[in-house]
Amino acid sequence: MNESPVLQRRDGAVLHLTLNRPQARNALNVALVLALREALAAAERDEGVRVIVLRGAGGHFSAGADLSEMATARMKLAANPNAIAELNAQFGELCADFGRSGRAVVAVVEGTAMGGGFGLACAADVTLAGKSAVFRLPETSLGVVPAQIAPYLVERLGHSQARRLAVTGGRIAAQRALEIGLVHELHPDAELDAALARTLHEILQNAPQAVAATKALIAKARLHSPASLVQEAAEVFSRAALSAEGTEGQTAFLAKRKANWMPQ
Numbered sequence: 291m292n293e294s295p296v297l298q299r300r301d302g303a304v305l306h307l308t309l310n311r312p313q314a315r316n317a318l319n320v321a322l323v324l325a326l327r328e329a330l331a332a333a334e335r336d337e338g339v340r341v342i343v344l345r346g347a348g349g350h351f352s353a354g355a356d357l358s359e360m361a362t363a364r365m366k367l368a369a370n371p372n373a374i375a376e377l378n379a380q381f382g383e384l385c386a387d388f389g390r391s392g393r394a395v396v397a398v399v400e401g402t403a404m405g406g407g408f409g410l411a412c413a414a415d416v417t418l419a420g421k422s423a424v425f426r427l428p429e430t431s432l433g434v435v436p437a438q439i440a441p442y443l444v445e446r447l448g449h450s451q452a453r454r455l456a457v458t459g460g461r462i463a464a465q466r467a468l469e470i471g472l473v474h475e476l477h478p479d480a481e482l483d484a485a486l487a488r489t490l491h492e493i494l495q496n497a498p499q500a501v502a503a504t505k506a507l508i509a510k511a512r513l514h515s516p517a518s519l520v521q522e523a524a525e526v527f528s529r530a531a532l533s534a535e536g537t538e539g540q541t542a543f544l545a546k547r548k549a550n551w552m553p554q
Contacts, residue, residue, distance in 0.1 A: 295322040296329055297347065302553075303340040304490055305333050312348025318406045319356035320377070323384050330387050340498045340551075341490060342391070344414060345398040346407075349422070354405025355381065381406055382438035389413045389442065390509070392502030394493045398486055399423045400479055409439035412446040415505070416489055417472070420479035423464040425472060431459040445512070447472060497535045497551050 297308040307329050309316035316322070333339040346352055359377060366373040388395055388410065397414035399407075404426040411417050411425070427443075429436040436443070436456065443452040451470055454460065468476040477485045493501075503526055511519060530536045535551070542549040 294325065296325040298329055303338060303494060304343060305339045306343045309346040309352055315350040315353035315402050316346040317353045317356040318381060319359050320380060323380050327384055327387055330391065333393060334391065339393060341394045341396060341493050343396045343398060344410060350401035351399040351403040352407025352410065353402050354407050378437060385409050385413045385438055385442060392505060394501055396489060398482055404428055405436065406439065409442050412442035416474050418475045418482060418485050418489065419464050419467060419473040420477060420482050421464050422479050423467065425462040425467055427455045427460050430456060494553050497539055499533065499535045500530055503530055
């Protein structure tokens with residue numbers, strides 16, 4: 291039997307998802323994309339999952355789209371003129387799923403992060419990189435467009451850096467990725483697990499429903515002025531404060547004890 295394209299490991303409230311096509315530097319084929327989406331959907335249904343960690347097997351994060359599948363889609367154009375668009379949209383839905391997840395998403399990047407792998411790293415809430423990490427956006431050098439990735443590049447890096455990468459087919463070493471805000475922390479590869487453990491500890495101090503509501507509000511704030519969100523933000527705050535989670539958090543603070551969602 292073929293091994294699963296995504297390895298799953300549960301550690302308490304943390305679900306580790308490992309892209310598992312090391313022979314192809316974890317290139318994103320349809321099977322891998324669907325497996326990731328299914329794993330995320332299952333995690334969203336499980337209230338016990340609070341954090342999702344994405345990383346790649348074999349020392350690489352992901353080399354991006356599997357070009358052999360693009361060639362196959364091209365051969366199907368006579369029968370289905372939308373074959374390439376449909377293939378591309380599947381990856382876009384993957385990024386959208388992770389981007390709108392109410393769970394905290396942490397990407398751990400080593401080695402190659404190209405194209406779609408670059409996009410997944412940008413869709414995560416927290417991106418930790420090893421010093422071996424190299425980010426590339428090769429689409430324009432291949433005569434195509436980083437279509438599904440572009441919104442996440444703009445979100446993470448801003449218009450100026452995203453445009454520069456588009457016209458240069460940018461290659462970004464790990465240190466430079468840290469400097470421009472592409473990654474949040476940079477560590478020797480051998481120290482990534484320890485850095486991940488610290489990040490997970492920090493995330494798990496925070497109330498899961500409050501994290502989800504905050505992520506949703508931040509996403510909306512990208513598209514609206516602060517003044518236009520005053521009333522909605524007040525209602526979000528009120529719902530949280532009056533919820534069981536909000537009551538527990540405030541009670542725990544006053545009693546100088548840990549809230550019940552914190553690791554004991």
